[in-house]
Amino acid sequence: MAEKKRRQPSLREAVPGLGRILRRFSHHVRDQRRLLVLGSLALLAEVAMRLLEPWPLAYVIDHLVVQAGAELGSATGAAQEQPGLGTAALLTLCAVGLLAVVALRALASYAMTVCFALAGNRVLTRVRSELYAHLNRLSVAFHDKARTGDLVTRVTGDVGRLQEATVTALLPLVGNVVTLVGMLVVIAVLDPVLGLVVLVVLPFFAVINVRLTRRIAGVSREQRSAEGAIASLATESLGSMRVVHSYSLAGRLQERFGGSNERSLRDGVRAKKLSAGLERKTDVLVGVATALVLWAGGWRVLSGDLTPGELTVFLTYLKTAMKPMRDVAKYTGRIAKAAASGERIVDVLDQRPDLVDASWARPAPRFRGWVELRDVWLAYSPGHPTLRGLDLRVRAGERVAVVGPSGSGKSTLVALLSRLRDPDQGQVMIDGHDLRDLTLESVRSQVSVVLQESVLFALSVRENIALGVSRDVTDEEIEEAARTAGAHDFIMALPDGYDTVVGERGATLSGGQRQRIAIARAAVRRAPVVVLDEALTGLDPQTEGEVVGALRRLTEGRTTFVVTHDLEAARDADRVVWIEEGTVRLQGAPDEVLGVMARAGHA
Incomplete structure (x- = not known):
């Protein structure tokens, strides 16, 4: 009918x-x-x-x-x-x-x-x-x-x-x-x-x-x-x-x-x-x-x-x-x-991108890594804000763990740093520059992201690592990034080494191997700001230890945001930021904040 x-x-x-x-x-x-x-x-x-x-x-x-x-x-x-x-x-x-x-x-x-x-x-x-x-x-x-x-x-x-x-x-x-x-x-x-x-x-x-x-x-x-x-x-x-x-x-x-x-x-x-x-x-x-x-x-x-x-x-x-x-x-x-x-x-x-370079946007200078969020509001659907007036300041080179319950706005916060989203209200700033005044490409090229699900493409290992940057990358840079990620040895053990073609989404590699190649891809960017979004979730203890070491080498001397549900994984951060209902509930030294969370029943 x-x-x-x-x-x-x-x-x-x-x-x-x-x-x-x-x-x-x-x-x-x-x-x-x-x-x-x-x-x-x-x-x-x-x-x-x-x-x-x-x-x-x-x-x-x-x-x-x-x-x-x-x-x-x-x-x-x-x-x-x-x-x-x-x-x-x-x-x-x-x-x-x-x-x-x-x-x-x-x-x-x-x-x-x-x-x-x-x-x-x-x-x-x-x-x-x-x-x-x-x-x-x-x-x-x-x-x-x-x-x-x-x-x-x-x-x-x-x-x-x-x-x-x-x-x-x-x-x-x-x-x-x-x-x-x-x-x-x-x-x-x-x-x-x-x-x-x-x-x-x-x-x-x-x-x-x-x-x-x-x-x-x-x-x-x-x-x-x-x-x-x-x-x-x-x-x-x-x-x-x-x-x-x-x-x-x-x-x-x-x-x-x-x-x-x-x-x-x-x-x-x-x-x-x-x-x-x-x-x-x-x-x-x-x-x-x-x-x-x-x-x-x-x-x-x-x-x-x-x-x-x-x-x-x-x-x-x-x-x-x-x-x-x-x-x-x-x-x-x-x-x-x-x-x-x-x-x-x-x-x-005819679909217009939500995020485009403003007419006055300029290429970003090389970031040092000072990050500031001022009164940031963001809603995925009208009337239901995910972030509610969030304020946060992070020093250059500081390692910050972002914790909180699901849906509290943790991943939304770090998505703002790569300009995957722009705030509805407020400012996201790096080194004093409002990111909306900078070109998308110049901002994203200075932020490395390692996700929980490491997506690899049906290309060679070398090409997957080189995808981390738009410029031409030398073999020496690729190998250096792989060593930083602790991936060089297992890559050389593959049938064709760095020229081995991985399966779609990296299906021919183990979870730990995929994650370390993803870390190498992030390392080759040499970005001053690094985001680790649940990067250790789903790994067995032995593999997790190898990946933790690779992540530590990747983030050394860089401003780092560690998004995690695992409170123990947040203990080696310089500071822990507890986010709940779209705002910063508490921040401070790891033992202090994690102790309060434990007493509040969030352990």
Whole structure:
């Protein structure tokens, strides 16, 4: 019932959608104007050759076939020669002319296809790069709400579908429509009566096309939405296979996947049925138009208003001119799907990052590490602040443990230091500089973060460590960082040493090994401010001891924030800050603060 009540977009509405897509990507299109101009010239040449193609045949019919019939019917049987050229020479000339026109049309069609396809592929390759780069620029808040699989579908599937439809449907359709217009003009000039007969059919085609494409466009959007849900579920489950097996979730996840899969199947079948129906109705209309022209044209030949050759040109034009109508029907589904995919791409590109460099922002100088938070308020949802007027000052080189219950604002506090978030109110300052007055890149490059879950990429160990900085890193710097993290020995024991490619998310390494490579990645940055966000959680005692030593070497002489639930892990800090309900409840020497927390029942 919901589907019946939902208003489906029409073809008229799809055209502005395509216009929105073209406007959004116009800067990429302009870069390909040379190819587009060449393709357009080839298109006009191809249309001209199509218009010329039936005329050699018409000439043969009017001047040879009709003449031969007249000779056979004459009482005298006297031969009448064509002035200037003999019959054999005329036939040869017409055949050669037809061959030349067909060859030139094929050449022009090839040039048009190559130019338009190359331009389209270049544009959409850049669109994919722009989309991926834009997703990387969008804030953590956006990605917290978005579904990863759906975003992957937009980067891969939606751009691919737009690319395919542009090359295989939209560009050929433009050529066919120009051909249709050219042939209708020639038909109208040759014989307005027969031209009117052809034009009578077009409104019927327009009505059928509008009605069916309205439904095709709507179904296509629903299908893309279902495919996005499939991709999201697949990404979530395949990326959490240990949890799936441990909790025997395969059956329940399969049910969810099957539901989305069936929905995509139903929508795909509906779209195919609608497209097929449109094509077959168009075939019937073309047959009706051809029959009308044949009937009316035959009478006009008998009455002497039209030659047999001209009627042949009419029928040839009609057959050729109706091909674009068939193509409109055939390509409507593809174009509707491309429009839906293109709008999904533009929807993401229109998302504005929450965090951007201010117009007055300047690159940060090299930090010493003095950190100050002044009356900081921050809410993830309106009316529910996570930080409530938090004040904190940390000296350069000081090691501060941030403790407190879950949801108290610990991770939010340290996220402010990397400008993953900006405060709604108050100031976050390093060395007296408000971070909002500095560029994002220059701030983030001076803050190293080691998280509880150390994410590695399916690259070599060397490349994973080098990802810590944007500049080129020498092998010596990488090895020094690995030694700082206590990772050099086990890396050298890997099959290819530093060139060993790790599995996705580092699955081929142990938890401790992943964590130490993550520490090496942080160490190669040589950042003056270090954040350890639950960096020891989930490690066994022996591995924890190795990682603790690596973290101690990493943070030596640097301003360090240790976010932890483990109160014992906070004892080697210079100061402990107890945060609760978004504000600093207590801060001071570790024994003092931890003792108060123990007496308060937070041990």
